[in-house]
Amino acid sequence: MQETRVDIAIIGGGIIGAACAWWLTRRGLKVAVVDARQPAAGTSGACDGYVSISSKKPGVVMALAARSKRLYPEVVADLARDVEYRTAGGLLLVEDPATLPELEARAAGVRDFGFDMRFLDRAAMLAREPRLSPALHGAFHCPAEAIVNPYLMTIGMVERAIERGAVALWDAPVTGFERDGDRLRAVETAKCRVVAEQFVLAGGVWSGEVAARLGLEIPIVPRRGELVVTARAPGLARHYLMSATYIVAKANPEAAESSDDPLMRLGHGFCLEPNALGQYILGSTRSFAGFDRRVTAEGIRAIVTEAVRRLPALAKVPVLRTFAGLRPYMPDKKPVIGRSARVPNLIVATGHEGDGICLSVVTGELVADLVQARAPAVAIDELTPDRFGAALASAA
Amino acid sequence: MNSQMEQGPRFRHFVSPGPSVSVTLDGQALELPFGVMLAAALLDRGIATFGVSVTKGEPRGPLCLMGTCLQCNVLVDGIPMRACRVAVRDGLVIERRLDPLPPSPREVPRG
Amino acid sequence: MADAARIAIIGAGPAGLAAAIALAEAGIACTLIDDNREAGGQIFRAGAALPPDIPGIDRRGRELRRRLAALASRIDHRRGTEVVAIDAERKLWLAGEDGRRGELPPDVVILCPGAVELFAPVPGWTLPGVFGLGGLQVLLKAGAVPEGPVVLAGAGPLLRLLAAQLIACGVELAAVVDASPLPGPGAVADMTREPALLARGLALEAAIVRARVPLLRRHAVVAIEGAGAVECVEVAPVDSEWRLTGRSRRQFRCTALGLGYGLRPNVELTLLAGAEHAFDPALGGWHVRRSPDLESSVRNIFVAGDGAGVQGVEAALAEGAIVAYAAAVRTAHPNAASLYPAAARARERLARLARFRRGLAAWSAPRAGIFDAARPDTFVCRCEDVTRREIDAALAAGFGDMRALKLRTRAGMGLCQGRVCAPIIQHLAAAATGRAPAEVPLPTARPPLRPVPATALADLPMEAAP
Known part of the structure; x- marks a missing residue:
C-alpha cells in the first residue's frame, strides 16, 4: 500500500477539517486531509451559512463565535475565491415580548465581546426589513454578523491548503489505525497509509465511531435538521433572520421537548438566510433520526408555514427543493476541541452541532495552537474530549 | 416593450380558436383566445421570449411545453407559473421577467 | 369512495389511464392523480379537434376519456394535482391547484410518470x-x-x-x-x-x-x-x-x-420513493428496476409505462393491464381474477414489442458523441446559465460526482432542478472521467417534485396569502 508522510493527518474533509488544514498549512506544516467521501459531502454541504454571535449559547461557545467572526474576513481574503461572504447583519425577530428581558441580557453579553447588538422597535425593524410581518414586536439587530456559502467555504479552505502543499485523499474511508503504545503512528485508509506526527479527528457526526476505535468515548449523536430552498426572488429580505423565541427556547431544551407547541416538539426554530443569489434558505427542525437524511412532510410544512408567517411576501415564491443535514449533537451542547490524555498525539475537533460553519475558523486556529503547543486564543479546557465517560453517563 | 423581445417564430392556428378575452402582458392589453394553453396563445402573437436568463439576461422561451423545463415560466397574477400549464381566461395579468437577477454584491474582505 | 384510497395511480397518461379503467371496469375503485386538467398525458393529449388528414394522431385518447368519465363513481380523478413527494412507505403528499392539499396513504401505488425529452x-x-x-x-x-x-x-x-x-x-x-x-x-x-x-x-x-x-x-x-x-x-x-x-x-x-x-423515463418519483435504478440506453438511460409484475424494489410501489423505461404507447397500454391485475392481487380484491386474461394477453404483446423496441433503440438511441457538441461557452444548465467551460473546469478539478458538480457549478440547481441538464452532465462527467454513464449515479431526489409556491406547502389558509 502507498504511504504518505506528513506532520499532521486530519480525518474529515468537512468545514472543520478544512479550517484545520487552512491554519496548519498557513503555519508551514505539512498536512494530509482524508475523507471517506468528498469535501463537504456530509453536514457542511447540507446547512446554511450563518456566521453568528447573537444566536450562540452564552459562555465559551459565544466567546468562540466572537473570535471566529473576527478571524473570518482574514481567512476569506486569503482564499482569493468567491465564497459568497457578506456582512449582511442578523436580526433576531421578537415574536413574544415576554422574551425581551432575556434577550436584552443576551445582547449585553454580545456587546461585552465588542459587537453591537440592540433592540429595534417595530418601526425601526420595518425600516430595515420592510417586508417583515408587522405582527412582530421588533428585532435585535447584530450588524456584524455575516453569511457565507458553507460548501464554497469548505472547498476554498481545502484548495488553499492544497496550494500550500497539503495532500487530500478523497473517497478514502479510514480502515484502521497503527498504534505505538498510547500514541498513533499512522491512519490506514482505503487508498493510502498516512504516517504523521499528530492527528486531528474532525469527522463530524461520524467522529464517535472513529473515536471508539481508538478507545475514546465521544457521545456524538446525529441530529437531523431540515431546510427548504426557494427560487430566486431577490430583495424580500437582506439580513439573516432568526426567531428570538427559538433562541430562548434553545437555551432551555428540556422545556421545549415537553412543550404543548407542536413546533417546539419538532425542534422547529425559524431562520431564513438570503443567499448571494437571491434565494432564501428556510429552516429548520431538529430531530433525532439516526443517519436518516430524508425530509419529512411535517417538518417541511412547519418550516414553510413559519417562514411565510414572518415574511408574508414569501407566499408566492416557489419552493425549489428541500434537504436535511445531520448536525453533530453533543449531549452537553458544547463542541469537543482538545487533546485527549488517552491518545496524546490526537486532537479532537468535532461536535459543533449547528455552529460548525461559524466556529470552523476559530476551531482551526485552536487546533493549530494545540498542535504547536501555543496558548489558545480562547480558554477551552471545558471542551476537552476527556470530559465524557462514567461521569457523563450518570448525568445523562 | 422591447421590440427585440418580440422577435421569433410566427405561429398560426389551423384550428379556429375560441372567442378572445382580454389579458395584460407586462401592463399592456392583449386579446388572447379563451381556453388555449397560454404558451401557445403567446406564441401565436409572435411572442417567443417569455423571460430572460437569470444571470446573463439572455432571451429564453418555451422548450419542452410538457411542464418539465420551466423555461416558459411567467408570473400569472403574481405567481410564477409554467405558461404551458395555464389556460387563457379573462383578466389574466401576465408578467415576464425581462431583467436578469444579478447576485448580491460580494465583499472582498482585506485580511 | 373510501376504497379508492387503497390503490393510487399517479399519472393519467396511457399506462395510468389503462390501469385505472381496467380496475374500475372490474369493480375495483382507485384514485387517479394527474397534474393536468385533462387525462391523457402527452400521447393522448386532449386538445384542439384536429383535421383528419394529420397522420399519427392517436385518437384512442378520446375513447379512454369517455370511459374514464363513465367510471367516475369508481375512479377518484384528481385533476391538476401535483405530487409534492412520495416516500418508501407510499405516503403521498399532494398539492392541488384547487387548494385540495394533504396526504394520502394508499396500500398500493402505481407510478406512471411518463417520459421527458432528452x-x-x-x-x-x-x-x-x-x-x-x-x-x-x-x-x-x-x-x-x-x-x-x-x-x-x-x-x-x-x-x-x-x-x-x-x-x-x-x-x-x-x-x-x-x-x-x-x-x-x-x-x-x-x-x-x-x-x-x-x-x-x-x-x-x-x-x-x-x-x-x-x-x-x-x-x-x-x-x-x-x-x-x-x-x-x-x-x-x-x-x-x-x-x-x-x-x-x-x-x-x-x-x-x-x-x-428521444425520450428518457421521468425517474423523479421512483428516485424519491427510494427504488433501485439501472442504466440502459435502449430504455432511455436511468430507469427503475422492476419485477415481472412491474413492482419496484420498494414493496407495493409498481411502475408502468414509459416512466419505467421508454417503450412507447402500445407497451404502456399493455403494462397498464398487467399492473392493474398485480395491484388487484396485492390488495386481495375478490375481483382480481377477472383482470387476469387481459393481463396475460398484455404480456404476450409486450414480448413482441420488446423486440421491436430493441431494433428501434439499436437504430436511434442517442450515442455519447452527441453530448460533445456543446462548445465551451454553450450553456449546459439553462436555468442557472452554467456553461460547458464551467462544468469542464469542475471536472478537471476532480469534482466528478453529480452532487459535487451541482454544488460547485450550480448546474441543476435552478428552476427545473436539473430535469433538462442532469442527463447531459452525466454524459459529460462520464466522458471526462473515463467512466460509462451507468457509473455516474444520479443526484439524490428531494421534494418537492416540481417547484410549488410556498403557500402550497404551508399550513396556512389560502386567504392568508397576500
Missing part, C-alpha cells in the same frame, strides 16, 4: 424559437404550428412523425436532420416483429420524401444562430458515435427549430 446542448440552443420535438408536437395538438421554414433535428421516431404532421399542416420544412444512420439488418429484423408499427414509420418517411424535404441522415446541428431568436441552423455530418466531424457544413434558414434525441 436534449443535447449546442451553441444557440437557448434561443427562443428552439423547441423540443415533443414541444412542437404539443403545440400542434393545441392547434398551433409555426410559420415556416422549420428545421427538425435529432433522432428517434418522433422526428419523422412530427415532420409528417407538420407537412400535413402545410408547414414548410427546410430540413429534417437525423443523427441516426440507416438501420442495420439486425435492427430491421427486430422491427419487422411489429409489421404495423414498422409500416407506419416507413409511411412517415415516405411523406417526408414526397414533400421533397431534405432528409439528412448521420447529421446533427452544429450551431443555432440568430439575433434574439432562431434565424439559421448549421448542420454537419456525425461519425458512428454521433460526434460532429466538422466537415461539409450546411446552413438552413428557419424561424423555428425542433430538437430532441
Whole structure:
C-alpha cells in the first residue's frame, strides 16, 4: 500500500477539517486531509451559512463565535475565491415580548465581546426589513454578523491548503489505525497509509465511531435538521433572520421537548438566510433520526408555514427543493476541541452541532495552537474530549 | 416593450380558436383566445421570449411545453407559473421577467 | 369512495389511464392523480379537434376519456394535482391547484410518470424559437404550428412523425436532420416483429420524401444562430458515435427549430420513493428496476409505462393491464381474477414489442458523441446559465460526482432542478472521467417534485396569502 508522510493527518474533509488544514498549512506544516467521501459531502454541504454571535449559547461557545467572526474576513481574503461572504447583519425577530428581558441580557453579553447588538422597535425593524410581518414586536439587530456559502467555504479552505502543499485523499474511508503504545503512528485508509506526527479527528457526526476505535468515548449523536430552498426572488429580505423565541427556547431544551407547541416538539426554530443569489434558505427542525437524511412532510410544512408567517411576501415564491443535514449533537451542547490524555498525539475537533460553519475558523486556529503547543486564543479546557465517560453517563 | 423581445417564430392556428378575452402582458392589453394553453396563445402573437436568463439576461422561451423545463415560466397574477400549464381566461395579468437577477454584491474582505 | 384510497395511480397518461379503467371496469375503485386538467398525458393529449388528414394522431385518447368519465363513481380523478413527494412507505403528499392539499396513504401505488425529452446542448440552443420535438408536437395538438421554414433535428421516431404532421399542416420544412444512420439488418429484423408499427414509420418517411424535404441522415446541428431568436441552423455530418466531424457544413434558414434525441423515463418519483435504478440506453438511460409484475424494489410501489423505461404507447397500454391485475392481487380484491386474461394477453404483446423496441433503440438511441457538441461557452444548465467551460473546469478539478458538480457549478440547481441538464452532465462527467454513464449515479431526489409556491406547502389558509 502507498504511504504518505506528513506532520499532521486530519480525518474529515468537512468545514472543520478544512479550517484545520487552512491554519496548519498557513503555519508551514505539512498536512494530509482524508475523507471517506468528498469535501463537504456530509453536514457542511447540507446547512446554511450563518456566521453568528447573537444566536450562540452564552459562555465559551459565544466567546468562540466572537473570535471566529473576527478571524473570518482574514481567512476569506486569503482564499482569493468567491465564497459568497457578506456582512449582511442578523436580526433576531421578537415574536413574544415576554422574551425581551432575556434577550436584552443576551445582547449585553454580545456587546461585552465588542459587537453591537440592540433592540429595534417595530418601526425601526420595518425600516430595515420592510417586508417583515408587522405582527412582530421588533428585532435585535447584530450588524456584524455575516453569511457565507458553507460548501464554497469548505472547498476554498481545502484548495488553499492544497496550494500550500497539503495532500487530500478523497473517497478514502479510514480502515484502521497503527498504534505505538498510547500514541498513533499512522491512519490506514482505503487508498493510502498516512504516517504523521499528530492527528486531528474532525469527522463530524461520524467522529464517535472513529473515536471508539481508538478507545475514546465521544457521545456524538446525529441530529437531523431540515431546510427548504426557494427560487430566486431577490430583495424580500437582506439580513439573516432568526426567531428570538427559538433562541430562548434553545437555551432551555428540556422545556421545549415537553412543550404543548407542536413546533417546539419538532425542534422547529425559524431562520431564513438570503443567499448571494437571491434565494432564501428556510429552516429548520431538529430531530433525532439516526443517519436518516430524508425530509419529512411535517417538518417541511412547519418550516414553510413559519417562514411565510414572518415574511408574508414569501407566499408566492416557489419552493425549489428541500434537504436535511445531520448536525453533530453533543449531549452537553458544547463542541469537543482538545487533546485527549488517552491518545496524546490526537486532537479532537468535532461536535459543533449547528455552529460548525461559524466556529470552523476559530476551531482551526485552536487546533493549530494545540498542535504547536501555543496558548489558545480562547480558554477551552471545558471542551476537552476527556470530559465524557462514567461521569457523563450518570448525568445523562 | 422591447421590440427585440418580440422577435421569433410566427405561429398560426389551423384550428379556429375560441372567442378572445382580454389579458395584460407586462401592463399592456392583449386579446388572447379563451381556453388555449397560454404558451401557445403567446406564441401565436409572435411572442417567443417569455423571460430572460437569470444571470446573463439572455432571451429564453418555451422548450419542452410538457411542464418539465420551466423555461416558459411567467408570473400569472403574481405567481410564477409554467405558461404551458395555464389556460387563457379573462383578466389574466401576465408578467415576464425581462431583467436578469444579478447576485448580491460580494465583499472582498482585506485580511 | 373510501376504497379508492387503497390503490393510487399517479399519472393519467396511457399506462395510468389503462390501469385505472381496467380496475374500475372490474369493480375495483382507485384514485387517479394527474397534474393536468385533462387525462391523457402527452400521447393522448386532449386538445384542439384536429383535421383528419394529420397522420399519427392517436385518437384512442378520446375513447379512454369517455370511459374514464363513465367510471367516475369508481375512479377518484384528481385533476391538476401535483405530487409534492412520495416516500418508501407510499405516503403521498399532494398539492392541488384547487387548494385540495394533504396526504394520502394508499396500500398500493402505481407510478406512471411518463417520459421527458432528452436534449443535447449546442451553441444557440437557448434561443427562443428552439423547441423540443415533443414541444412542437404539443403545440400542434393545441392547434398551433409555426410559420415556416422549420428545421427538425435529432433522432428517434418522433422526428419523422412530427415532420409528417407538420407537412400535413402545410408547414414548410427546410430540413429534417437525423443523427441516426440507416438501420442495420439486425435492427430491421427486430422491427419487422411489429409489421404495423414498422409500416407506419416507413409511411412517415415516405411523406417526408414526397414533400421533397431534405432528409439528412448521420447529421446533427452544429450551431443555432440568430439575433434574439432562431434565424439559421448549421448542420454537419456525425461519425458512428454521433460526434460532429466538422466537415461539409450546411446552413438552413428557419424561424423555428425542433430538437430532441428521444425520450428518457421521468425517474423523479421512483428516485424519491427510494427504488433501485439501472442504466440502459435502449430504455432511455436511468430507469427503475422492476419485477415481472412491474413492482419496484420498494414493496407495493409498481411502475408502468414509459416512466419505467421508454417503450412507447402500445407497451404502456399493455403494462397498464398487467399492473392493474398485480395491484388487484396485492390488495386481495375478490375481483382480481377477472383482470387476469387481459393481463396475460398484455404480456404476450409486450414480448413482441420488446423486440421491436430493441431494433428501434439499436437504430436511434442517442450515442455519447452527441453530448460533445456543446462548445465551451454553450450553456449546459439553462436555468442557472452554467456553461460547458464551467462544468469542464469542475471536472478537471476532480469534482466528478453529480452532487459535487451541482454544488460547485450550480448546474441543476435552478428552476427545473436539473430535469433538462442532469442527463447531459452525466454524459459529460462520464466522458471526462473515463467512466460509462451507468457509473455516474444520479443526484439524490428531494421534494418537492416540481417547484410549488410556498403557500402550497404551508399550513396556512389560502386567504392568508397576500
